Amino acid sequence: MLADLMFMVSMIVASIFLLWATTRCMINLKMIKLGLPFFFSGVLLCFSAAISFYGIFDQKIWFGLEFSWTILFFWIFVNLRRVNGNN
């Protein structure tokens, strides 16, 4: 029970931090496109916490969630290369 709650708390804490940092970055410096994958990472974490809270461990949902991370990381990677001058 405590372990489940701590797991969810960890996810929520991480997502709040990500959303806060990303939103600040996006609004202050108007770098919306670059911040979007991180913003979605925060949303994805919130979504995972909710799924964990309701105990929905359907394999298809988890497959979708895990694959979303691949897409997000790839998106960040592409952005990173673009910002770094495509070297």
Next chain:
Amino acid sequence: MKFKVLFFVLIIGFASLAFVLDVNYLRSVGERSFNSEVEKYLVSIISVNKERISDFVFEAESDVKFLSGSDKVRDVLAKDIVMSDEAAVLDVGGKINIIAREVENYLRAHPNMMLSDLQSNEEFYDVAVQDIGETGYSVLFDAQTGMVLFHPDSDLLGVSVDDLRKLSVNLGNIIDEAIEVGESNGFYDWEDNDGKVRRKYIEMKKVGFETGDGVDLISGVTAYVDDYFIADNVSEELREFFVEFNNKRDCHNILFISGDDRVIYMSHFMESVGVDVKVARSGVGEAYFVMENLGIGEVGFYGPFLGHLGSKSLQLAIGSKVYDSGKFVGTIIVIKDLSKINDILKEEKSVMVGEGDEDYLVNGDGILLTPLRERNVDVMLQEVDIESVARCLDSLEGRGQIEEDEKGDIIPFLDFKGDLIFGLERPISKVDWCLLSEVSAEGVLYEPLRKDFRKNVFIRAGLLGMFFVIIGGISFFISGKYVLKRRVWKNKIFSKKVEKFFRRLEFRYSFLFGLIFVFGCFFLITSFFQSYQNAAFYDEISDLSAVFVLILFAFYSFKLKKYSARTFIFLGSFLAIVDKLIQIVLEEYVYEFGVISSWYWIPGAIVGFVGLILILYGFREVAKC
């Protein structure tokens, strides 16, 4: 700054809330678990006890059925009866010890009562002068003079031993011997008021306590021999058969009662043999009244009752009428000691037995029949007035039914001593008894529950503390001001040569390395867990694809111009890869062996979150946002 404070307040708030919820949840789970354990224990104990007691009753019933249909019993009941000196001696010999002790107990309880007080006291008279057999009685003499002090015939009160000797020389001699040595016995002839001379037997014994005014007493029990008739010419073969049957079937005695209500034979001759059963003491008379109403082939139960006055062991009478070619010839009564049942109920059956555990029987009037483990309470005297007994008695009388396989939380109630207990009850209908099993609620539930609760609070408080330390440590570590952003790390993690190698590494090679790595992991893990046979096989594809992208991240981090960004991205992608690999192994384990605690997922998840945040920081360094 404000957000950071709010952020940490949120962490502490969430974690503390989780702690409180979890402790409460564990408490309710613990209570349900302990409650269910108590119920299982009680159901198991009472079922075993009921089965064993029912077996005892069933065996007794079978014995009586066998005997009532036996030709050997019919043979004994068909015998002629003869007057018996032996029966008179046994009966009088059995009674003298009891009555002398009863008189002594009364005197001990009333040490200040003078002889004159005792002579005018009806209560003492009933103790001193009791009926024996049909016409016998008990008397009290002065232990020094032999004078009659208590006697059913008031004409004989105050008569001296010399006057008695004139009526019966033998009696005078017997009294003299009792005065001299403290006890005596013998036969003598006695002329009744109607002039008829009858043969009598007397036993005398000095009472072990004197009256308030120092008068020593001798108790005497005398009976007419012609009150005692037993079966004549019972063969040695029959005698041996019944003795053997009695011993093998663990009986106290077997009574053969003739059609005219006389105990004409016993497997073990003892007190009351030869007498009219309706005047016999010790509960056998009452048992016979129950048996009188039985039909052909029916078995009746009576008891428990005290075998004789002063006895501590209870007995059960089981009887049936005996017929010969459809004609009633007598009644057979088997007497069983209840000590076997006491032994069954006294046995300690489980590790759960502790203070306050009781298994006992009550009769149809709610009177305690078997001794308690923890308290010295008198059997056959203490009434047990509690709700479980009431329920059980209702079910015996057909007013309700006890659901033996009822499931649900068992509710504690107060026992007859006022302690809070858990208890179950079962009726034993053949004998109209109720069997009760109880355990102390404090001992089996509340005390273990408190210990369990304390243990859980300590463990969880420790885990919570660790959680705060980890979160605090991570925050400190990734905070740019303190650790990672410092240039002191430059060339400390990788040498200049290594950094130069990776910086010049072409993208296609890092792509190739990533592919080889994930395929290697895939085959390694699947062969280890045989996951091609289970559904986790597909989950790994998504996880490993994320690992592949993160490997590209790690390699690419060396190409970043800003050093702090390079550190953040490399470390972040490395941690995220570790998280994904841990996840893959745990998923495989779950699919192979079953669900595991969330504690195993938390470390990997935290590592992954830190990795993600580090990547974000690195990206921010590159994009300068």
